[in-house]
Amino acid sequence: EAGVVQSPRYKIIEKKQPVAFWCNPISGHNTLYWYRQNLGQGPELLIRYENEEAVDDSQLPKDRFSAERLKGVDSTLKIQPAELGDSAVYLCASSSDRGSGYTFGSGTRLTVV
Amino acid sequence: KQEVTQIPAALSVPEGENLVLNCSFTDSAIYNLQWFRQDPGKGLTSLLLIQSSQREQTSGRLNASLDKSSGRSTLYIAASQPGDSATYLCAVLFQSYGGATNKLIFGTGTLLAVQP
Numbered sequence: 349e350a351g352v353v354q355s356p357r358y359k360i361i362e363k364k365q366p367v368a369f370w371c372n373p374i375s376g377h378n379t380l381y382w383y384r385q386n387l388g389q390g391p392e393l394l395i396r397y398e399n400e401e402a403v404d405d406s407q408l409p410k411d412r413f414s415a416e417r418l419k420g421v422d423s424t425l426k427i428q429p430a431e432l433g434d435s436a437v438y439l440c441a442s443s444s445d446r447g448s449g450y451t452f453g454s455g456t457r458l459t460v461v
Numbered sequence: 462k463q464e465v466t467q468i469p470a471a472l473s474v475p476e477g478e479n480l481v482l483n484c485s486f487t488d489s490a491i492y493n494l495q496w497f498r499q500d501p502g503k504g505l506t507s508l509l510l511i512q513s514s515q516r517e518q519t520s521g522r523l524n525a526s527l528d529k530s531s532g533r534s535t536l537y538i539a540a541s542q543p544g545d546s547a548t549y550l551c552a553v554l555f556q557s558y559g560g561a562t563n564k565l566i567f568g569t570g571t572l573l574a575v576q577p
Contacts, residue, residue, distance in 0.1 A: 390567030446563050452505040
């Protein structure tokens with residue numbers, strides 16, 4: 349079974365440029381999460397989807413971040429425009445139900461210069 | 462506000478030693494607790510998942526315990542090996558967090574170095 353797939357693995361952009369990350373969850377997992385992990389810290393939730401509905405986006409900086417999960421499968425997280433402080437690892441995870449635990453992808457390491 | 466704390470922040474041990482990593486959380490209303498391993502520059506690999514009704518889970522040389530009433534979990538690694546070197550993260554799925562349900566909150570991790 350394929351795990352959670354994320355792309356790209358690495359991205360280096362100049363500040364004020366846009367950037368997008370893509371995630372393909374495990375087949376059949378209805379819940380999808382985007383986390384951001386700063387260096388030396390634990391991951392922090394940005395947004396959670398139940399199928400195609402964003403049910404918790406309270407931590408998403410909505411002035412520059414947006415996300416979508418069309419058809420309740422793949423998801424895209426976008427930053428526009430990027431700032432230096434957005435440099436972090438962006439992790440995607442999925443789960444089938446709250447009792448089954450979370451499966452994470454390999455993450456996208458973003459560097460804004 | 463619910464919090465998840467991990468101590469120590471970093472740990473260095475000689476190969477072969479048994480060790481314990483600690484995780485504490487401030488609210489006992491949880492669904493489950495999950496231990497992850499993270500290698501440098503990589504994503505998170507799930508090690509053990511303990512449901513709120515369980516006391517411990519074991520996988521190979523790893524044993525995780527859960528004491529919900531005291532808000533504590535430990536990850537025990539037996540006969541440590543250099544390949545165990547990584548950051549270990551504890552994550553708690555709280556029933557309610559800041560008004561939201563089913564929120565997985567992470568500790569800041571323990572950086573483990575096993576010396577050959």
